Amino acid sequence: MPDASDTLLDAPPCASDPTRESPVVESLPKEPAFRHSRLQRLADRWSHLLFLTCGLLVVALIGGILYFLAARGAGAFLPLAGNTDKVLTLKEVFLSADWDPNSGKFGILPFIAGSLSVTGLALLLAAPTGILTGVFIAKLAPGWMKTLMRQVMDLLVGIPSVVYGIFGLMVVLPWVSGKWLSDSPAAGFAVSAAILAVMIVPTIVSLSTDAFESLPLALEEGSQALGSTRWQAIWHVLIPAARPRLLTATVLGLGRAIGEAMAIQMVIGNNPQWIALMRGATDQTPVLRFLFTPAATLTTELVQELPNTAAGSTWNNLLFAMGLLLYLMTMGIILATRRLGRQRNA
Amino acid sequence: MLSPQTPETKPVKLSVRNMDFRYGEKKVLDGLSLDIHAERVTAIIGPSGCGKSTFLKCFNRIHEVSSAVKVSGDMQIDGVDIYRGGIDEVDLRRRVGMVFQKPNPFPKSIYENVAFGPRLFGVKDRATLDGIVEDALRKSALWDEVKDRLKESATGMSGGQQQRLCIARALAVNPEVLLMDEPCSALDPIATAKIEELIGELKENLTIVIVTHNMQQAARVSDYTAFFWLGKLIEMDLTERIFTTPRERMTEDYLTGRFG
């Protein structure tokens, strides 16, 4: 077997022969100049767990919210300990539009319908304008205008909901009622939805700007090279190409809208019997009645009645069940955007 | 430079036997066996994608930081398996320093860049740190250029200076081996010449392994050259012999530019 030290002259010093033993080296045990202290090593090992705990806390939090809301909400439907008040069936709550807690009628359909109406109207306003503004910022606006629009959207998203509410209460409501309704009150879906639309439009604008900016330039160039105008390229090529992401943007806007409470509570009029009132008012066109009848939603009812109901009462428990419903709806929305995202990647 | 006429007197520092490297299902390195001598410069050459950078990174296990990989076979430093259980990869990386393809100084001052390593190991004394920094900068032939602006940001230096700063930073923790992964690929010819000169000086008391795609550079700086192809070691020998009388046909083809 060749010796490591005198093989150089003929054999290559580094054989690729796997059977050769690794040469034994008597290395002097060097005192390492730099070593990590015990503490440093322990910190490195245990910090991992610390960070993981923080992550798990978030997971636990979501479980906790679900659990506590469900536990309190269940009191409205089950004869739990300490629950002396009336017990309701799911049917008379979720399938009834009859809301009159003082005579034991707890149908929450008016609130669900109210939430859906106001968010639907808000989306109707915010989605097209938001998407078109997104296209404008991404494709048409000169640099200074892009910056300006971003700042405008940053400010709009930063304004607190109570300030939106006070603006609606002090500026929009009087203006609308004086201008169009011959001074009858303007509370209802129209003004709430308009304000809600301004609140969620920054979300839709920023996500759709991203969507348009991430499209390959080749798409637009390809279209314009065929002689299409700028607008034709936007309408026939860019918007269809960005559609999945625009849909995600809209759904996220929906998520923000459905959970908003304070701003709407201040302008919507808070009338749980809005369906009856709307039917009764025959002096106006149906559209106007729909838009300007004081109404209520899931969130506004929570804000309105939570401080006024006794803990443990059916009414109070039901409010927590409504909160749970709201939470499940937003979770569904998040899962829907996930699904949309996956389709996009596929 | 080592020639075939003078016998090797330095001990083997790094020794590799039957080493495989898998990245997921893919085998990137296949059955490598070679020895690297202390205080010599060993160059690893080969076409892109032949696994030479990967091989280099196995010596300080830095690939483990970012991805799940599997190394089998034997890799030893001073006769100790570096993949054996109980080996502290953090200490290993202190002993086996690394210089990367692109200069990667921290966005801190020149001084803080060099002092970063010693500080990691709890060196706090200002005078000691000053000494370490000056020593490292002198060894990397940077001291005269930067001694008056140690407090300035390292990102304002030229590319070549940045790379020498990275060498100084590696030297400051007193490594036994220095791995260099195409250290000149982002540099101009003058900066490259400086680094090559530096390599010649550094090998006085350091084992250097350098990956390069530049065959002339391998010929200029190294004592040994290993030729990799598709994850296999084709041939390793004294640089002089590899470049004059390679034993393998493939090596010759590569060196004469017939493929690769």
Add this chain to the structure above:
Amino acid sequence: MPAAISYRPRRLSRVTDRVMRLALWGLALAFIAVLAVFVGAILKQGWPVLNLGFLTRMPETLDAGGGIKPEIFNSLYLVALSLAISLPIGLGAGIYMAEYAGQGRILRFLRLCIETLAATPSIVLALFGMIVFVQMMGWSFSIRSGAVTLALLNIPVITRVTEVSLLAVPRELKEASYGLGATRLQTILKVALPYAATGILTGLVLTAGRAFGESAILVFTAGTNTSQTFPDFRLTVPGETLSVHLWYVTSDGTLPDAREIAAGTAAVMIVVLLVLNLSVRFLDRFIRRRTR
């Protein structure tokens, strides 16, 4: 052979193009106008009320002429406390996601959870805080109930911004640090976090702004009353903030000058948020200049 069709630009499409481009400009300008009208109206309504006395008097419960001194203090105090609670947790979770969680199922699940928490309506967080802190822990309507519940609102934002900022740290820098023998913790604390710090700081200022404007959570956890001593640092007293005050005086309606007080409070909040927004912009510019 048929004659080649000649394609000439259609007049209609050119007109449409011009009209639509003008319309888009109009739309964008309309949003700017909405913001201008909004801020202008709030400031105009609040301006007559805004004076030193308004800012430094205690609020009244039945008579006109109340101030908002304790509400200003409570707002700042609650924002600071909630950030102090949420910052370590958010940082920790963000670090875990960026540096430890890898790429697999765990990361995807954590991301989903963060997203869900971020999308949770604040009224739902309010219900949770009311059940757990106000009732079960027996903390009643107090600064501590408010701060902890408000922290739940901040955590997902801070987590996200930490994760994103850490992922933006160049891989080469981390490798360089590991190459010198740094442990993972050292690399995170000494290389990655300092590099990401400016991004995280910007996110923190935005989070502070959001917490400052939050009302739904605080109505049901910190309450609609305030301590009669000033400044009151106790955690057990109720702490009505500016935004809650603004909502409460308009919905309660016992104050003869509720309208003026609400307008003045709204103006103060708008000014604070404009200042915060400007500081974010400066911070951002400063960062860009420093990192080039």
